[in-house]
Amino acid sequence: MRTGQSDEFLSKTKWERFQVLIMGPVMNMLLALVLTVAVLYGGIDVPAYEDQPPVVGVVMMNSAAERADIRPGDRIVSVAQRSVKTWEEFFIAIGGRPNREVSIEILRDGKILNRRVTPDTATGQARIEYGEIGVFPNVHPHLLAISPGEPGERGGLKIGDVILAVEGKPILFHSDFREVIASHPDKPMMVSVLRDGSSLTLSVTPRHKGSIGYLGVTPVDETKSIKPSAVEAVTMSLKRNAQYAGLIFQTIWGLITRETSPKQLMGPLGIAQLSGESAQLGWMALISLMASISLNLGLLNLLPIPILDGGHIFIMALEGLARRDFSTRIKEKMLLAGFVVLMMLMVTVIYNDLTRISWIERLMPWR
Template sequence: MIETPGILVTILSFVLVIGPLVFVHEMGHYVAGRIFGVKADAFSIGFGREIAGFTDRRGTRWKFGWLPLGGYVKFAGDMNPASQPSADWLALPADERQQTFQAKTVWQRAIIVAAGPFVNFVVAILILAGFAMAYGDIRMPPVVGGTAPGSPAAQIGLQPGDRVTALGGRGIETFDDMMRYVRIHAGETIRVDAVRGTQAFTRDAVVATDVQRDRFGNEYRVGRLGIIGGKPIVVPVSLWEAPGVAVRRTGQIVSMMVETLGQVITGRRSVKELGGPLSIAKVSGEQMALGLDAYVFLIALVSINLGFINLLPVPMLDGGHLFFYAIEAVRRRPVEPQVQEWAFRGGLAAILALMLLVTFNDLGNFGLWKNLAGLIG
């Protein structure tokens, strides 16, 4: 039986995920700017027309926009998308100009921009550290406990006791490493390196595709080798060990994101699998229905996603700004304003196109296009 959370639960859970994460992201920019003496004109959660807000004693307008899909900090003197000095900026009094973003050195600007994604990763690490302390660190060696009949593992002759050392040329240290790799390589032929006793051997296996369906009716296409693991070992994690475990898990999640993005770019994974805000809202409601643990873990995943996506070297994103600052640091002078202007226009066009694509995918996942096709037919 398919279960679906109500629309109100979905909307509430989405706002409770996105709102705080956007707030801490922008707060990272804001605090870093304050440290370097940059005045903030506005701090907004959401885009578009202001629906509520106030102005503090420093002159910063704190407000909520009607479209809760992001936010921004507008620093003093930030008069164009590329944050380049302009005639208006040069006309400012010297004391006011010193408090603007453009007046800061390239490394200070880079820290201010990088602070947003950095805080997102910190939030995720704190959450994952809490999970590690609460539930321990599950460790299972990559040793074959058995193979499912007819599975790829059985077909290539893996036997109980074999230790998998690498998949696709990538070293494997734990059973979880093996599962993470296999899940995102459905249908691909991979090299399996293993050791039996003291004898190393190599086999080529075609990863099976397993279509799974959860209780909400969502279908997932995941890879499967059919290796059955042994008994997991749960190791207690102390307060001092928790950050290290959390950082390692965050790194593993980011690694999967990088590889999955590479698969989409190279065509090995369909762009139809990309989701947007509507998918996040849907999953938020579902995870809230599953319980607090699942919901908080989703917050950590979304926070990592926000940090990762914002660091991509795409103009209009934080990573695009950092890319230009890196060029400026090497050249010892900024990239020409007109070049940055066109780059940011292109970046905006690319982001808008991506938003249209993922929204189209989201509506398709909700069954809209299938229902319309049925009505037309």
């Protein structure tokens, strides 16, 4: 309600009100920028293949890529008519399209080929769904440490061994190897390794440790360390946040065009669960998550939905175009519409959060 007091919000000029409204989202984005700079300046380890061209090294059996005739050696050129130059860009592009058919261009023998692929749905941290077609770079984990007297050492494994496959199934990441070990308690398995440039196959038998198998080895993925200067950290932070912002807007547009599933959205319960998982990984992972949340809040608050800061700015812009202020009644109706949209969105994300909690999901017979 407008009282006419000189210090109240509605008594200010449109420019002054715009400055007040825009500062919240701007501070959110600045916080994301600063937190990302702090993480980068402290030094981080990233997958060695992350910034490499997406040349297919492995195609998983019975995967979406295999069904679409994508083969090892193919160079992925674009996803959904958007150029991808690195594996990181490719995984981001595919990750946002679970169960949604997408066009993928590949380069094979000097020719550009088009493939229609429907990414399978995979589940990551906090049971968040993402798309995956089953192609990966030609990477394998190596053994960083081996416990004396444990099955790994007795089976002939050595520090530095590169794990190629188990029982003929390719091992791409350390998590793959850990899963196989855990599922083979007291069961011999054939492990193919690369040692000093030569391939060999060893028979090892994980022992029981609780209810899972245990070898006594520490597999790690191939990574590279990044330790930028302060200026480089700022530049990298700007670039990363710009990429994430583009991904956020792409997701929003995908929701509007129905190319992105609402199941990918996360609410307060999901954020709390993801925060707990990130905290277990260390402070850097938690700070990175905080930066991502802050950027999301800043950008989402700029959406032209009445009741949000962006909605108020949108209404002022319409008033500027109309060269008059709207009546209180019209503004109330616009704000009510915005409130309904936000409530629908809130119900959706909370429902998504609940379905990611196993015991609650079991109470939903329709799922």
